[in-house]
Amino acid sequence: MNTRREMKPADGSRKKPGSDPGADSRLGALAGGIAHDLNTVITTIYGYSEMALESLDGSPEAAENIQRIIGAADRARMLTGQLLDLSRHAAREKVPVRVAAVLADTIDFIRPSVPEGIRIIRRVSAPDAYVNAVPAQLFRVFLNLIMNAIQAMTGQGGTLTVTLGCRENEKALQAGGQCMELHIRFSDTGKGMDEALKREIFKPFVSAGREHGTGLGLTVVADAIREMGGTITVLSEPGAGTVFDIIIPGAFFGTLPEKH
Amino acid sequence: MPGVMIVEDDAALRELLRDTLEKRKYTVIAAADGREALAKFRPTVIDLVITDLLMPEEDGLMVIMKIREIKPSTRLIAISGGGMAGPGSYLMMASKLGADAVISKPFLPSELVMKVKELLG
Numbered sequence: 001m002n003t004r005r006e007m008k009p010a011d012g013s014r015k016k017p018g019s020d021p022g023a024d025s026r027l028g029a030l031a032g033g034i035a036h037d038l039n040t041v042i043t044t045i046y047g048y049s050e051m052a053l054e055s056l057d058g059s060p061e062a063a064e065n066i067q068r069i070i071g072a073a074d075r076a077r078m079l080t081g082q083l084l085d086l087s088r089h090a091a092r093e094k095v096p097v098r099v100a101a102v103l104a105d106t107i108d109f110i111r112p113s114v115p116e117g118i119r120i121i122r123r124v125s126a127p128d129a130y131v132n133a134v135p136a137q138l139f140r141v142f143l144n145l146i147m148n149a150i151q152a153m154t155g156q157g158g159t160l161t162v163t164l165g166c167r168e169n170e171k172a173l174q175a176g177g178q179c180m181e182l183h184i185r186f187s188d189t190g191k192g193m194d195e196a197l198k199r200e201i202f203k204p205f206v207s208a209g210r211e212h213g214t215g216l217g218l219t220v221v222a223d224a225i226r227e228m229g230g231t232i233t234v235l236s237e238p239g240a241g242t243v244f245d246i247i248i249p250g251a252f253f254g255t256l257p258e259k260h
Numbered sequence: 261m262p263g264v265m266i267v268e269d270d271a272a273l274r275e276l277l278r279d280t281l282e283k284r285k286y287t288v289i290a291a292a293d294g295r296e297a298l299a300k301f302r303p304t305v306i307d308l309v310i311t312d313l314l315m316p317e318e319d320g321l322m323v324i325m326k327i328r329e330i331k332p333s334t335r336l337i338a339i340s341g342g343g344m345a346g347p348g349s350y351l352m353m354a355s356k357l358g359a360d361a362v363i364s365k366p367f368l369p370s371e372l373v374m375k376v377k378e379l380l381g
Contacts (some may be wrong), residue, residue: 036314039341040270042366047276050368077366080341113322115329147356154329 028136032087035080042080045073097135099182099248100127100164106142107162110150117157118150125165129182129251137224144221145186145244152190152242160188167247184246193236201234262380263287267297267311267323268339277310280369281376294318298326308335308380310372313350321357328358335379337372341365 049070056063107120114120131138149160167181193201202222225232229249236242264286268274271292278288289306291297295318297311309327313320320338327334338354341364351362361375 036341036365039365040273040312043341044270044272044276046366047273047280047369050370051276051279073366080366110321112318113325115325143353144356147353150325151357154325 028087028089031083035083035087038076038080038083042073042076045069045076049073094132094134096130096252097133097138098128098130099138099184099251100124100129102135102138103142103162103164103184106139106146109139110143110146114150115154118153119159120146121159121161123161123163123165125163126182126251126253128253129164129166130253131182131228131248131251133228133248137227141221141224141246144218148218149186149188149190149242152188152192156190158189158241160186162186166251180249180251182246182248182251184248186244186246187241188243189241192238192240192242193234194238198234198236202232261285261287262307263289263302263305264376265297265301265306265309266290267292267294267309267315267320269293269312269315276369277372280373284373286376294320294323294326297323301327301330303331303334306331306334308337308376310337310339310376313338313340313354321353324354324357324359335360337375337379338362339365339367339372 049066052066053063056066103122103124107122111120146160146162152158153160163183163185165183167183202218222232225246225248231247233245234242235245264281266274266277266281266288268277268290269292274290274292278290281288287305289300289302291300293315294311297309298318301309309323311320311323320340324336324338327336336359338351338359338361340350340354340362351359351364355362360379363372363375
């Protein structure tokens with residue numbers, strides 16, 4: 001089996017003695033990975049069965065046997081559907097998530113797809129900050145914003161700078177105190193947006209003038225941030241790039257061996 | 261006949277899709293991952309690319325973005341069987357990046373052929 005990206009946990013969950021709040025998420029990721037590989041195998045079974053049926057020379061027994069193979073594949077398909085349901089269910093669980101870890105995983109995920117001439121810079125001043133969130137949802141928020149920035153810079157090149165820090169309370173954070181709000185900024189040097197587009201950008205089916213895309217990405221992002229009790233705002237001008245600022249309340253801190 | 265590129269890391273499925281499309285007289289070029297796909301991509305030959313999304317080397321999202329740059333008129337179909345939060349999320353990303361159609365695995369080859377015909381007119 002190939003090493004696949006979805007097999008790697010992207011939750012950054014904190015482990016505590018006697019409890020593992022990220023376990024369900026990891027199980028969900030594993031289930032999703034298995035379902036992916038099985039679905040590929042089932043497609044092949046369907047395909048050759050269909051091909052065999054087409055090439056039959058009127059043998060009812062052979063046709064019946066092939067239909068049985070297809071029936072078995074249908075049952076396998078139901079099982080992979082259940083595995084994916086499990087994956088999705090686990091993906092809805094809110095757990096303590098180390099935001100810097102999810103951000104790092106997201107950038108690692110998208111990096112092979114980044115066109116030449118586009119750089120992603122990550123600056124993290126709150127590496128041990130946690131929020132209660134659905135890991136996959138946070139992953140999708142970051143991924144959407146990074147992909148939007150890449151699209152805005154495709155063709156012309158540029159830099160996306162992602163910063164993660166404590167809002168207003170850096171000193172308290174450094175002294176081991178509480179930082180209640182996290183500030184995550186995605187700042188690109190891409191095409192930018194005019195006032196009219198900026199006003200509408202979080203509404204469904206509005207996209208930045210691109211030929212392709214559903215226009216749902218930033219709506220999904222805004223909904224997810226709202227669910228976390230946070231806010232997202234945008235600053236942009238045509239030709240001057242775009243800045244998305246996310247504020248997430250309820251942050252708390254832990255000590256971890258790994259640093260990003 | 262139009263040229264179709266298949267990018268799929270599973271060898272059995274790759275050959276099945278090649279057989280299916282060659283029987284319908286398409287010119288088929290197959291690749292096992294995104295890197296091989298980009299090395300083999302010929303804008304004058306290929307009209308449509310069918311790409312898996314999760315592959316060990318360069319992945320399908322990268323294929324979609326790069327092909328869109330190299331030859332914007334190329335038709336793109338993304339196929340995926342799952343992922344961290346179900347196939348929908350990866351397929352949604354593919355669609356966002358420029359795929360003309362997305363298909364969840366498992367699918368019947370006849371469904372794919374219909375989609376290919378539809379996109380190539």
